[in-house]
Amino acid sequence: MTAQLTDTRSAVSLRGARLAYGDRVLWDGLDLDVAPGEFVAVLGPNGSGKTSLIRVLLGLQKLSGGTVRVSGGNRRIGYIPQQRAVDDTLTLRGRDLVGLGLDGHNWGMGMRGRRPRRERVDAALAAVGATRYADEPVGLLSGGEQQRLRVAQALVGDPEVLLCDEPLLSLDLHHQRVVSDLIDARRRDAGTAVLFVTHEINPVLPLVDRVLYLVEGRFRIGAPAEVMTSRTLSELYRTNVEVVRVRDQIHVVGAQHVCEDEPHHVVGES
Amino acid sequence: MDVLTWQQVVELLRYDFVRDMLVAGAVLGLLAGVLGPLVVTRKMAFAVHGTSELAFTGGAAALLIGVGVGYGALVGSLVAALLLGLLSRRDSDRDSVIGAILAFGLGLGVLFLHLNTERTANKFGLLVGQVVSIGSTDLWLLVSASVAVLAVLAFTWRPLLFASVDPAVAVARGVPVRGLAVVFAVLVGVATALSVQIVGALLVLSLMITPGAAAVRITASPVRATVLAVVFAEVSALVGMALSLVLGMPVSVFVTAVSFLIYLVCRLAGGNRQRAR
Numbered sequence: 001m002t003a004q005l006t007d008t009r010s011a012v013s014l015r016g017a018r019l020a021y022g023d024r025v026l027w028d029g030l031d032l033d034v035a036p037g038e039f040v041a042v043l044g045p046n047g048s049g050k051t052s053l054i055r056v057l058l059g060l061q062k063l064s065g066g067t068v069r070v071s072g073g074n075r076r077i078g079y080i081p082q083q084r085a086v087d088d089t090l091t092l093r094g095r096d097l098v099g100l101g102l103d104g105h106n107w108g109m110g111m112r113g114r115r116p117r118r119e120r121v122d123a124a125l126a127a128v129g130a131t132r133y134a135d136e137p138v139g140l141l142s143g144g145e146q147q148r149l150r151v152a153q154a155l156v157g158d159p160e161v162l163l164c165d166e167p168l169l170s171l172d173l174h175h176q177r178v179v180s181d182l183i184d185a186r187r188r189d190a191g192t193a194v195l196f197v198t199h200e201i202n203p204v205l206p207l208v209d210r211v212l213y214l215v216e217g218r219f220r221i222g223a224p225a226e227v228m229t230s231r232t233l234s235e236l237y238r239t240n241v242e243v244v245r246v247r248d249q250i251h252v253v254g255a256q257h258v259c260e261d262e263p264h265h266v267v268g269e270s
Numbered sequence: 271m272d273v274l275t276w277q278q279v280v281e282l283l284r285y286d287f288v289r290d291m292l293v294a295g296a297v298l299g300l301l302a303g304v305l306g307p308l309v310v311t312r313k314m315a316f317a318v319h320g321t322s323e324l325a326f327t328g329g330a331a332a333l334l335i336g337v338g339v340g341y342g343a344l345v346g347s348l349v350a351a352l353l354l355g356l357l358s359r360r361d362s363d364r365d366s367v368i369g370a371i372l373a374f375g376l377g378l379g380v381l382f383l384h385l386n387t388e389r390t391a392n393k394f395g396l397l398v399g400q401v402v403s404i405g406s407t408d409l410w411l412l413v414s415a416s417v418a419v420l421a422v423l424a425f426t427w428r429p430l431l432f433a434s435v436d437p438a439v440a441v442a443r444g445v446p447v448r449g450l451a452v453v454f455a456v457l458v459g460v461a462t463a464l465s466v467q468i469v470g471a472l473l474v475l476s477l478m479i480t481p482g483a484a485a486v487r488i489t490a491s492p493v494r495a496t497v498l499a500v501v502f503a504e505v506s507a508l509v510g511m512a513l514s515l516v517l518g519m520p521v522s523v524f525v526t527a528v529s530f531l532i533y534l535v536c537r538l539a540g541g542n543r544q545r546a547r
Binding site for chain 2: 058059060074077079081084090091092093096097101103104105106107109110135136137138150153163
């Protein structure tokens with residue numbers, strides 16, 4: 001019994017979740033449990049509600065129906081946004097960015113406990129190999145370096161759940177690899193559940209346990225081998241879609257907007 | 271111009287109004303310096319300029335109905351800050367919102383001055399600052415309002431910094447980014463209204479923006495930038511006032527000159543800021 005209880009303890013749980021804007025239903029009847037240490041890729045065309053799902057889990061968007069539960073609540077969530085251009089005059093060093101991930105949400109100036117704080121920030125920086133440029137202005141760093149800081153920022157708070165919204169976008173292949181390996185190491189070492197929104201599954205394919213594929217209100221959840229098939233995707237897109245496997249890569253051919261390159265944002269410009 | 275001797279300067283320091291002025295300058299330097307880097311980071315220079323000119327409108331209204339100019343300026347800036355904080359939800363329309371409110375507000379200010387038949391001496395002071403405009407009541411208002419602003423700032427410091435430099439992740443971590451934007455606009459509004467008394471509505475930028483802009487040129491550490499901005503603002507305010515006393519010219523002339531000089535030096539020093547590889 002005990003074993004079963006621990007099995008059912010999921011990090012993220014959605015039950016009969018429905019999200020609709022007026023008449024437009026993004027998804028309905030969504031049941032999803034993400035276990036600790038599990039890596040779930042969220043795929044789908046633009047406007048299918050991938051980012052809205054992240055917003056729901058962050059508590060920034062209310063469900064139209066059903067329930068959502070995130071283990072440990074908002075404070076135990078690490079969030080990695082996509083890489084975006086940073087003003088090169090921004091008054092912020094790498095270590096400041098990571099430090100804000102640790103306690104930036106707390107009121108006050110944080111004058112107490114500065115030494116343990118610094119140690120944690122240093123450790124987080126070292127874990128992603130960012131020690132060398134920790135004191136450089138963030139705006140002068142390359143996209144790959146910035147995303148490594150983002151990973152450190154998300155992990156420094158010791159999250160139980162990691163929400164990643166297109167974190168590999170605009171990174172070159174090498175840095176896509178570096179960032180996804182860091183996320184993979186975290187969920188293996190600390191049992192952090194990972195929800196990874198992406199329009200391109202290939203860079204993370206070896207890490208993915210399950211796929212949540214969203215298309216115009218329809219969705220499918222399952223192992224990549226189950227979901228990423230011509231039959232399943234043709235059903236989802238309601239048109240003929242061909243899934244081609246080339247070496248270790250999956251290519252989806254045939255549907256309009258199957259592969260989109262448009263970036264999107266969890267948070268509107270504010 | 272009449273240049274004073276040292277003896278005359280020491281003599282001047284015996285006057286309450288001179289001491290009040292220097293205290294006021296020191297307090298303002300602290301306030302403006304602490305706010306400066308955040309104002310620069312949040313790209314609010316034009317908002318500061320807008321609020322300061324609307325402090326003038328508030329002051330003009332106060333003159334007309336016969337209450338303290340300081341209180342009028344405070345109310346004017348607060349109203350302006352609240353309007354800006356609430357109406358400019360997005361960065362992209364902030365400039366145009368400020369432009370629209372500023373133009374109308376200044377028109378009102380001109381109307382109030384036009385309707386006012388007395389106290390012409392004060393009219394000019396509201397725009398370019400005036401040493402003698404600091405009375406003991408104003409000083410009391412200045413010090414207590416500054417303490418309030420600094421207290422709120424200390425309490426909101428970390429989330430405010432988070433929201434300013436990294437809004438996307440700050441929102442995700444539960445920081446009330448929108449609410450803090452309004453709170454910060456109000457803090458800036460209060461500080462602006464207080465500065466208007468000393469350097470005038472036209473030159474508030476020299477205490478709020480220039481030191482902050484200078485500081486972020488030479489450091490990327492938010493804390494260090496704040497400390498430097500305070501030092502720069504204090505130097506600008508106090509040296510500027512001292513020079514104006516000695517040389518017998520308006521305060522704002524020297525405050526702006528000193529702060530601009532510091533800015534130039536910092537720009538040159540930080541101009542070739544490159545990554546140390």
